[in-house]
Structure formats: C-alpha cells, structure tokens
Amino acid sequence: MSNKFYLTTPIYYVNARPHIGTTYTTVVADVIARRKRAQGVDTFFLTGTDEHGQKIQRSAEKANCSPQEFTDQVAAQFRALWDRMGLTYDDFIRTTEPRHKRGVEKLFTLLRERGYIYKGSYTGQYCVSDEAFVDVPPGAPCPDCGRITETVNEENYFFKLSAFERTLLEYYEAHPEFIRPETRRNEVISFVKAGLKDQSVSRTSFKWGIPVPGDEKHVIYVWMDALINYISAIGYGSDDPADKAKFEKYWPADLHIVGKEITRFHCVYWPAFLMAAGLPPPKSIVAHGWLLFEESKMSKSRGNIVRAETILDVLGADALRYFLLREVVFGQDGSFSFDALVQRYNSDLANGYGNLVSRTLTMIGKYFDGVVPEATGLQADSIATEAPNAIAAFNRSIDALDFSRALESAWTMVAAVDGYLTASAPWKQPDSITDEQQRAFRATVLYTAAEAIRIITALVYPVIPDAASKVWTQLGLGDIQKADLKNLTWGGLKPGTQLGEIGPVFPRAEKDAITRMQEIEQANATVTESKIPLSASAPIETTQTAVPAPAETDGLAAAAGEESAPPSIAPAASGPATAAPMATTPVPEKITIDDFLKVELRVAQIKVAERVPKADKLLRLEVDLGYETRQILAGIAEAYAPETLIGRKVVIVANLAPRKLRGLESNGMIVAASLGEAGKPVLAGFLEEIEIGARLK
Ligand code: MSP
Numbered sequence: 001m002s003n004k005f006y007l008t009t010p011i012y013y014v015n016a017r018p019h020i021g022t023t024y025t026t027v028v029a030d031v032i033a034r035r036k037r038a039q040g041v042d043t044f045f046l047t048g049t050d051e052h053g054q055k056i057q058r059s060a061e062k063a064n065c066s067p068q069e070f071t072d073q074v075a076a077q078f079r080a081l082w083d084r085m086g087l088t089y090d091d092f093i094r095t096t097e098p099r100h101k102r103g104v105e106k107l108f109t110l111l112r113e114r115g116y117i118y119k120g121s122y123t124g125q126y127c128v129s130d131e132a133f134v135d136v137p138p139g140a141p142c143p144d145c146g147r148i149t150e151t152v153n154e155e156n157y158f159f160k161l162s163a164f165e166r167t168l169l170e171y172y173e174a175h176p177e178f179i180r181p182e183t184r185r186n187e188v189i190s191f192v193k194a195g196l197k198d199q200s201v202s203r204t205s206f207k208w209g210i211p212v213p214g215d216e217k218h219v220i221y222v223w224m225d226a227l228i229n230y231i232s233a234i235g236y237g238s239d240d241p242a243d244k245a246k247f248e249k250y251w252p253a254d255l256h257i258v259g260k261e262i263t264r265f266h267c268v269y270w271p272a273f274l275m276a277a278g279l280p281p282p283k284s285i286v287a288h289g290w291l292l293f294e295e296s297k298m299s300k301s302r303g304n305i306v307r308a309e310t311i312l313d314v315l316g317a318d319a320l321r322y323f324l325l326r327e328v329v330f331g332q333d334g335s336f337s338f339d340a341l342v343q344r345y346n347s348d349l350a351n352g353y354g355n356l357v358s359r360t361l362t363m364i365g366k367y368f369d370g371v372v373p374e375a376t377g378l379q380a381d382s383i384a385t386e387a388p389n390a391i392a393a394f395n396r397s398i399d400a401l402d403f404s405r406a407l408e409s410a411w412t413m414v415a416a417v418d419g420y421l422t423a424s425a426p427w428k429q430p431d432s433i434t435d436e437q438q439r440a441f442r443a444t445v446l447y448t449a450a451e452a453i454r455i456i457t458a459l460v461y462p463v464i465p466d467a468a469s470k471v472w473t474q475l476g477l478g479d480i481q482k483a484d485l486k487n488l489t490w491g492g493l494k495p496g497t498q499l500g501e502i503g504p505v506f507p508r509a510e511k512d513a514i515t516r517m518q519e520i521e522q523a524n525a526t527v528t529e530s531k532i533p534l535s536a537s538a539p540i541e542t543t544q545t546a547v548p549a550p551a552e553t554d555g556l557a558a559a560a561g562e563e564s565a566p567p568s569i570a571p572a573a574s575g576p577a578t579a580a581p582m583a584t585t586p587v588p589e590k591i592t593i594d595d596f597l598k599v600e601l602r603v604a605q606i607k608v609a610e611r612v613p614k615a616d617k618l619l620r621l622e623v624d625l626g627y628e629t630r631q632i633l634a635g636i637a638e639a640y641a642p643e644t645l646i647g648r649k650v651v652i653v654a655n656l657a658p659r660k661l662r663g664l665e666s667n668g669m670i671v672a673a674s675l676g677e678a679g680k681p682v683l684a685g686f687l688e689e690i691e692i693g694a695r696l697k
Contacts, residue, residue: 004042006250007032010258011050011093011229014074015059016300018081020336021259021291023308024324028288028403029257030087031325034462035398037088038485044250046233047082048093049075053131053222057208061627067208071096081308085317086465093233095210095225103232104225105213107277108201111159116276122156122200125149128628129301131222133200139608141631144261146665147301148622148631157202157212159224164272165196171271177284179267180401181331184260184287188267199269227270230256230282253282260287286401289333291324298336303657306336310520314513318464318506319345325403325463338514345509349467352414353456354506356421357471360449361502363426363442370502372450372476373443374495383420383448387413387455387490394459403463410460417452421445450475451493458485473500600655601671601696603686604630609642615662621645621670623652626693633666636681651684651696 009029012022026047033045051071060070075094082089093100111117125134127142127149134142138151172178172189179185202218209219234250235243258266271281290297293304311320323341326348328334364370390413397406426442454475461468461480472480476497607629608622617635619642632652651671658667672681
C-alpha cells in the first residue's frame with residue numbers, strides 16, 4: 001500500500017466570505033489529514049481559493065476595487081479563518097498565483113496540441129452564479145440554482161468532451177470507488193449516458209481570467225482554470241526538478257472532497273481533461289451534502305450564512321468541529337441551529353467527555369497524589385475487555401468516512417466509563433472492607449477510567465484536536481502530536497505516570513450562549529460586499545436587519561403572496577399593533593443619516609418583464625445594474641403591463657436579502673409610491689438622463 005495520501009478541498013470562490021458551510025468541507029478534510037498523519041502516512045492536504053471569472057470580476061466592480069485587490073482581501077480572510085480554526089493544510093493555492101497560471105497554460109496548450117481543444121462559436125445560456133454553461137432556452141432560469149441565466153454569443157475554444165463518453169463510462173465501471181457515495185455515482189453515470197456535448201472552455205466577454213496562450217482575447221473558462229489547481233499546486237507546469245518530483249510523488253490525488261453540487265465538474269470534466277492530457281484521474285471523489293440553515297442551503301446568495309468566527313468566539317473551534325461531524329451524517333444534508341449546537345456542546349462535550357476527564361483526574365489527584373495507579377485486577381470490568389471492539393468499531397466507521405457513527409461509538413464508550421465510575425463509586429468506603437482493599441479497588445477503577453480516557457482521546461484527536469491535546473498533557477503523556485496513535489491497545493497508560501496540571505477542558509456553555517451568538521450574527525448579517533474587511537477578525541461593518549424594508553411597508557413584495565411577511569406585521573417598526581385606535585397615521589421613528597445609508601438604493605434598467613403564472617399581482621423582472629443583472633419579483637402587475645416597462649429606469653433597493661416568491665428568487669426590490677387605500681404602486685423615476693447603477697444618497 002502506498003504510504004502517501006494527497007487530499008483536497010474545493011477551492012472556494014472569493015465573492016463570499018467563508019461561512020460554516022465552506023468550513024464544513026475544510027474541517028472534514030482536516031480530520032482525514034490529521035488521522036492519516038497520526039497513522040504515519042505521508043499526507044498532503046491542499047485547500048485554496050478560486051479567484052477568476054465573471055462573478056468575481058463583478059463583485060470587485062461592485063466593491064469599487066480592482067479584482068486583484070478584491071481577491072487579495074477575501075483570500076486573506078479565508079486563510080485567517082482556517083488558521084484560527086487550527087486547520088492543518090499543507091498548502092493554500094490561489095488561482096491568481098503565477099505557479100497556477102503556468103500549470104493552466106501548460107495543460108491548455110497540451111490539449112490544443114493534441115487536438116482536444118478547437119475553436120468554435122457558442123450561443124446559449126450562461127449562469128454567472130454557478131459559472132456554468134447551461135442547456136436551457138433564453139430567459140429560462142438555471143436548472144441548478146434557479147437564478148436567471150444570461151445569453152452568451154461568443155467565439156470560444158471548445159474541449160472535445162464528446163470524445164470521452166465511452167472512456168468515462170468504462171472508467172466508472174472499472175473503478176467503483178471513483179465516485180462516492182453510490183447516489184452521486186449513479187447520477188454521474190446517468191448524466192454521461194444521456195450524451196456529452198463538447199464544452200466551451202474560454203470566454204471573451206470579460207477579462208478577469210488566465211488568457212488563452214497565443215490568443216489573449218480569450219480567457220480560459222473558470223472551471224477549467226479552477227480544476228487545474230489540484231495539479232498546479234503540486235508542481236505541474238514547473239520545470240524545477242523539485243516540483244517535478246513532488247508532482248510524481250503525489251499525483252494522482254487520493255481524495256477530492258467536494259459538495260454534491262459540483263460533482264459533475266469533478267467526475268466528468270476533470271477526468272476527461274486529465275485523460276486527454278495523458279494523466280491519470282484522481283483515485284476517488286467524495287461528495288458530501290449541504291449544511292442547511294433555516295431549511296435551505298447555507299450560502300451567500302441566499303443571505304442565510306452563519307460565520308464560523310461567531311462560534312469560535314463563544315464556544316471554540318472544537319465545539320464547531322465536533323458539531324459538524326457528529327450532527328451531519330456525511331453524504332447527507334444536515335441542519336445547523338444555535339440551539340442544536342449548544343445542546344450538543346453541553347451534553348456531549350461539557351457534561352460528557354469533559355466531565356469524565358475532570359472527575360477521573362481529580363480523583364487520581366486526591367487518592368493517589370496525581371500518579372496513575374496500577375490496576376490490581378480486583379474488579380475485572382467489561383470496559384477493558386470491550387475496548388478492542390470499541391476501537392475497531394470507531395476505526396471502521398471513520399475509515400468509511402462515517403464520522404457521525406464513529407463519534408457515536410466513541411461517546412458510547414464515554415457513557416460506559418461514566419456509568420462504571422458512578423456504579424463503582426470509588427469515593428465511598430464501605431465499612432466491610434479494609435483500607436488496603438479500598439486502595440486496590442480505587443486503583444483498579446481509576447486506572448480503568450484513565451486508560452479508557454487515553455484511548456478515547458487518541459481516537460477523537462483528529463476531530464477535537466485542542467481538547468485532546470490538553471487531555472493528553474493532563475494525563476501526563478506530553479505532546480499528542482508526537483505520540484504514536486496507531487495500533488491502540490489496552491494497557492498503554494503506564495502506572496506511575498505523573499499527571500500534568502489539571503484544568504477544565506470544556507466548560508459548560510453559559511445560559512446566554514445562544515442569544516450571544518445570535519446577536520453577533522445579526523450584527524454581521526448583511527455585510528455589503530464593498531466593505532469586506534481585510535482581516536477576518538476585524539469587526540465587519542454591518543447593515544442592521546431591523547431597518548424597515550420598504551417592501552414590507554409599501555406592500556409591493558407582500559402583494560406577491562406566500563413567503564412574504566404578512567402585511568399586518570409590516571409596519572411594526574412604527575408602533576405596536578395595539579396602538580390607540582385614534583392614531584390612524586403612525587409616526588415613524590427618526591433615523592440617522594447612517595441608518596439611511598445602510599439602504600443601498602440604485603438606478604437599474606428593466607430588461608425583461610413578464611407575468612408570473614397564477615400570480616395576478618406579480619411580475620418577474622430582470623434588471624440591469626451595470627455591474628450585474630438581477631431577477632426581482634414585484635407586485636405591480638395590476639398597475640403596469642409588462643411590455644410598457646422594458647427599458648424603463650427604476651430605483652431598486654439593491655442590498656435587500658434575497659427571498660423566494662412562488663418558488664422564484666427575488667433579489668432586491670423596486671421602489672414605488674403607494675397610492676390610496678388599495679396601495680396602487682407608482683414607480684419612482686428621474687426627469688434627467690441617469691446612468692445605470694448610480695447610487696441614490
Ligand atoms: N469554486 C468552486 C469550486 C472549484 S473546485 C475546483 C465552488 N466554490 S464555492 O465556494 O461555491 O463552494 C465550494 C464548496 O464549499 C462546496 O462544494 C462545498 O464543499 C462547500 N460549501 C459551500 N456551501 C456549503 C454548505 N452550505 N454546506 C456544505 N458545504 C458547502 O463551487
């Protein structure tokens with residue numbers, strides 16, 4: 001068996017700051033990397049950032065800075081967070097680095113020379129959010145994410161993906177472990193069986209990317225660019241002999257960990273690019289599910305992200321790591337909530353493992369002066385005899401990437417040892433036995449508990465490394481990173497070992513932990529892209545979610561029906577619903593200029609307007625902001641015929657959190673006056689010629 005293990009995470013887009021969804025993949029990779037290293041395997045763990053493409057270019061424009069400045073800032077945030085989380089990546093690749101550019105140029109040139117890349121023209125739809133060419137009619141939403149697609153008509157370079165249909169299917173057949181789990185494997189096989197079309201691999205309508213060698217009008221398609229990070233990071237494209245040796249040593253990768261939404265890119269395009277270049281595909285690609293928050297995928301565009309920093313500030317990195325791996329069944333979607341996090345923390349970490357360590361070591365301190373006693377065998381207990389089975393069960397599950405079950409089995413052991421301590425009650429001394437007998441009994445019970453703690457700690461070290469390191473030192477065993485954690489067997493803790501200094505491992509979460517985290521998140525909820533701070537730990541400028549959104553006070557969005565706030569609660573900011581009956585016009589609270597500036601009002605031009613089936617009041621609009629096109633749903637269908645709106649310049653609230661109406665995402669809100677009892681909408685507009693995208697302030 002080869003003694004190297006190369007594993008990767010996806011490289012993250014820098015249009016969004018890191019959140020606990022992106023943290024999830026990186027933590028999973030870190031757990032695997034730590035475990036491999038603990039088993040003596042030469043491990044290389046790669047992560048990084050995906051920094052090119054139209055989406056990033058637009059985000060930078062919106063933030064009024066150059067794409068390079070923008071990507072430098074966000075990439076630094078990712079790194080800072082990963083470091084704070086104690087993630088042990090060996091390399092962090094950025095696609096804007098020269099070493100990556102070299103690798104991309106080399107692969108592109110090779111495929112062109114081998115006849116797998118040719119020039120053609122592409123007319124079709126493009127989803128900027130997914131950076132994907134999609135096979136839908138003009139105006140139709142993206143089949144994957146539901147956002148509007150843009151029509152692209154460009155002369156492009158194409159990759160002959162169609163030539164790999166049979167080869168890929170044969171490869172999947174011969175390598176069942178190539179795509180895991182089975183459901184994803186079946187999806188990929190069906191996708192390929194349905195027929196592969198050649199894939200456009202360059203763009204000409206924007207500049208932020210790696211130019212096609214010798215034809216600089218084109219930039220290389222961002223997904224081709226991004227996938228190549230897995231080889232450019234380990235030396236592909238470099239002439240330096242050390243880099244070449246590194247590439248020889250580590251490629252093919254042993255494991256690419258990806259979210260389920262990007263399996264097609266990794267399992268179809270990536271092996272095809274590699275096969276075309278004469279390189280072996282990675283050995284295995286594992287797709288995990290999504291972390292959901294408030295029932296939908298946690299993502300920036302949905303505006304429902306939770307920052308890892310909030311949890312680190314209140315409960316620490318181990319709490320988040322443990323929660324993610326214990327609560328989410330790997331491969332399936334799992335939900336995050338602050339309640340569940342704190343409950344898990346208190347029950348499993350503070351009251352479970354932490355308390356077991358504390359009571360055991362305190363008693364060794366009290367009865368044996370802090371020296372591990374020798375078990376006399378007076379009380380043979382199932383803890384010792386069951387230990388080999390418990391170790392084997394844990395190892396089996398974790399090697400199958402079933403982290404949740406592995407932790408469940410470790411915590412079954414925690415509960416068993418805890419129960420054993422309570423039942424044995426070594427703190428009591430029955431009258432019937434002598435001091436000597438009592439000492440021998442205590443020695444056996446406390447040795448058994450301490451040795452079980454050593455084994456549990458060694459097993460769970462990759463998941464809760466900070467706590468495990470502390471416990472290891474408290475057990476008097478020194479630095480866990482230097483310990484040999486392979487081949488764990490009962491009896492490894494030597495009697496006579498002097499315990500280290502004992503201290504709390506997981507203090508109980510305070511009563512207000514949930515509210516504290518919620519408040520921190522709320523204060524950071526709607527950060528504007530233009531204000532992403534350079535340092536991850538710097539306070540982020542915020543937009544208060546409590547600013548009454550005009551959509552809810554003028555009833556435009558509310559008119560759309562489901563999923564919007566009931567109109568009766570909309571004016572809540574102006575006074576309680578039980579206000580005196582005489583007060584017909586509530587007096588709004590005064591706000592400061594800073595409050596006003598939190599609302600980003602911009603000029604946009606309506607490009608598409610159409611009715612939404614079965615929603616009499618609702619129009620689906622596509623509006624151009626100059627730097628991006630958005631879909632907005634507006635309750636103005638009774639006042640405006642859709643065709644009269646095309647080309648009209650309107651004012652929109654650009655930083656409103658997106659929401660879904662009739663299953664369609666609305667990304668912003670049109671500003672209008674509301675007339676009469678029925679609230680007839682009249683769109684705001686300008687007398688002078690006005691530039692699209694201009695901000696109102
Ligand atoms: N840049 C591409 C990947 C290129 S890899 C050659 C990309 N980036 S991403 O930032 O949008 O997301 C990458 C990964 O982040 C997902 O595949 C997934 O692993 C992780 N996650 C992002 N949001 C997540 C959740 N809500 N839940 C779980 N994982 C999530 O796609």
